[in-house]
Amino acid sequence: MTTVTPAAPTQLLAQTGLEARQAIRSGRWSGHTSGTAPHFVQGNVVILPEALANDFLRFCQRNPKPCPLLAVSEPGDPRLPRLGADLDIRTDVPRYRVWRKGELVDEVTDIGALWRNDLVTFVIGCSFSFEQPLIDAGIPLRHIAQGKNVAMYRTNIQTAPAGPFHGPMVVSMRPMTPANAIRAVQVTARVPAVHGAPVHLGDPALIGIADLATPDFGDAVDILPGEMPVYWACGVTPQAVVMEAKPDFCITHAPGAMLVTDLLDSELAF
């Protein structure tokens, strides 16, 4: 008799945000959320003590393209009812990173033991929601075709500071034909809750990028003849800005292991 050992699943199969959160909350999934609950909005998570939270809220308000806020919790309240009636931020993210004074100190699957009455949760729009409308519009995305992470670069575009939060904007770059670049401006302008229209087109030197072949984050992708690079404000910006500010205490999602919400991507488009 032969025993077939099933391969470990590589993706959380869920049809809705609620289904995904239930699997995560029960401990059945602690991996990435790429491809989970297609068309449901996923979010980056930043949890900060209230004293810093007010500065960070003003930072997001002043920099909506890199920091599109989907929801902010009440201080000490782990719920985010606008994103899901059952949602509990202490259990509903597959993996969390815990930071003290800007240093990564732990990676956990539940933050119940770390919760405090002064913590404020920020959920920030993520590129999964942002790329789906491009794909739906028939615009090929090179990094997806090449099975890579998107290429990201630090720029010389300064964010508007607030309290201890400041620093350069990080952009993601997607090469495309000029006709697709025009269409991509139209498509992404309709989703301001996930970075909106591009911040730049064409010459990388004009925004302080020295070499497209050496991204600061993610993977370099090919740019074919007749294509132009198109740059969007990137959700790595607030993460980089928070780490730079070295808060005494901070919790974030682990890379790729996002909060899955009840919002539909299409609800974010006007």
Added chain:
Amino acid sequence: MTTVTPAAPTQLLAQTGLEARQAIRSGRWSGHTSGTAPHFVQGNVVILPEALANDFLRFCQRNPKPCPLLAVSEPGDPRLPRLGADLDIRTDVPRYRVWRKGELVDEVTDIGALWRNDLVTFVIGCSFSFEQPLIDAGIPLRHIAQGKNVAMYRTNIQTAPAGPFHGPMVVSMRPMTPANAIRAVQVTARVPAVHGAPVHLGDPALIGIADLATPDFGDAVDILPGEMPVYWACGVTPQAVVMEAKPDFCITHAPGAMLVTDLLDSELAF
């Protein structure tokens, strides 16, 4: 006693489309309409016999970016009530050009004597309506700053043919910074009735333009360091296509002497 002879007016001063048409209809104005009745929509005019009109209507339907139709009359009916209750196309354009077999044979200020029961009037959106939202959005337009006509180029982008109507798309080009180019895509995408979003950005060779310094129509303008050329489908396209088809009989407006309508530019935006 000194007699001061007033200078001939260089602009038809009118606050509304109706006021402009009344001045034109009464013979008080036969010049260009640039700056007349600001924020009221002006249109290019093409008048064709019914036999060809059906082909031309299909041509416009298939090529909405270069040929954005504002209105089409009933055959033989000189009225266009959607553009003005009083509007009579036989008298309300300052100057008309009369064409036979593709040759310009006359320029007149009234076409009452030429009117036929089979003529169909096409009114096509014009760049005046199209540039006003860009200016309102704070995007500087070089050709206006330099007091020039916009630069226009024949491209290798083919229009979709219909009957005898076919030929390359003509584009207008406006240089701007990448940030303004992105904003201009958003602004002009909202006015599909006047050419809509650009058809190309950046490298002119990709659409068959050999040299930006030598436009096929209009005037060359400077492109400054850090700017990119942005290209829109141009209303010269249908004019070039009609002339190329050499219809037995055709009437158009004279360059710059447009039909002024009761529509507001803002009504064309969604």
